[in-house]
Amino acid sequence: MMMQEQVREGTAGAILFDATASSQVNDDWFAPDYWCGRGALRTQSGGRGGVAVIDTPAGDCVLRHYRRGGLVAKWMGDRYLWMGAERSRGFAEFRLMADMIRQGLPVPGVVAARYRRHGLFYTADLITRRIPDASTLAECLAAGKFDGELAELVGALVARFHRVGIWHADLNAHNILVTATELYLIDFDRGERRRPAESWRLANLQRLRRSLIKLGAAAQGETAFEQQLWKPLLYRYELSFGTSDGGLL
Structure with a gap:
């Protein structure tokens, strides 16, 4: 099935998602506590601070919160300078991966990306499909x-x-x-x-x-x-x- 990209805007940010995976993606999807409360969260090591494996209506997925590395992480943590929605980390990675999927390249399916504005800065998250038995x-x-x-x-x-x-x-x-x-x-x-x-x-x-x-x-x-x-x-x-x-x- 062809991906159907949609954007849902809110007062604090926006969500970019594949409507063929789920039309109900909202901010709760990016909150580990939401999935934990439903017994649908597993954590595994990997990436800066780890990632969460979540059992969603779209299937098993990986939720990743973007965090900085290196010395700048001490000062900026998970914040990035706002330079527009399409240049936000989650949206940019979602778009690139969606393009690669259309080309048949072996990458995980993308489900949703989000940014949340905080003045001159923003935070970001990405949800991708989990590759089983990998x-x-x-x-x-x-x-x-x-x-x-x-x-x-x-x-x-x-x-x-x-x-x-x-x-x-x-x-x-x-x-x-x-x-x-x-x-x-x-x-x-x-x-x-x-x-x-x-x-x-x-x-x-x-x-x-x-x-x-x-x-x-x-x-x-x-x-x-x-x-x-x-x-x-x-x-x-x-x-x-x-x-x-x-x-x-």
Whole structure:
């Protein structure tokens, strides 16, 4: 069924939602206490401050409240400078993911996004569909299940997004989901479409590489990591992307 985007405006902000998922989305949907009171909330670690898994009329979903990271978080917490509805974190990520879904890219379905104004600032939330029976690539690595075959699948996954100009702002092992039949990319906060360029593609891949090494993928030595994991990943990336000069190897 085609997505039907609708906006519901209120005195303090607005909600952007997919009316085919539910026409009853309101502010309660973004309140963990609302779902907790109905026995429909589960929490799981991940992201800044964690995310909430909620059992909604649209099915199992993930509720994420946007929070800043780094040193600025001490001063700003979960507040962002208001620069218009379409540039709010939740609306921007919702629109980008909806566009990717229309292109058939493997990302979670988007259900709703919200912003709430607070003077010159705003806070934001996003609800996406939960991918069932999925593990993060980081969890696969920790369990000893990250091998050359999975590395190739990861390379092919990243290539699909890069081929259509999708830049992921935080491409790391925690934002790649692995199921028995498919791999997914999640968390497109600050993600964007970019003109084709090897520079940003390579930088994106290097960010993933640093994540894997930080999580212990090179525990047996960097040479083993290169030969057993990284080269298979890059080989399948270039094969899927359609290049033949081996420039990223």
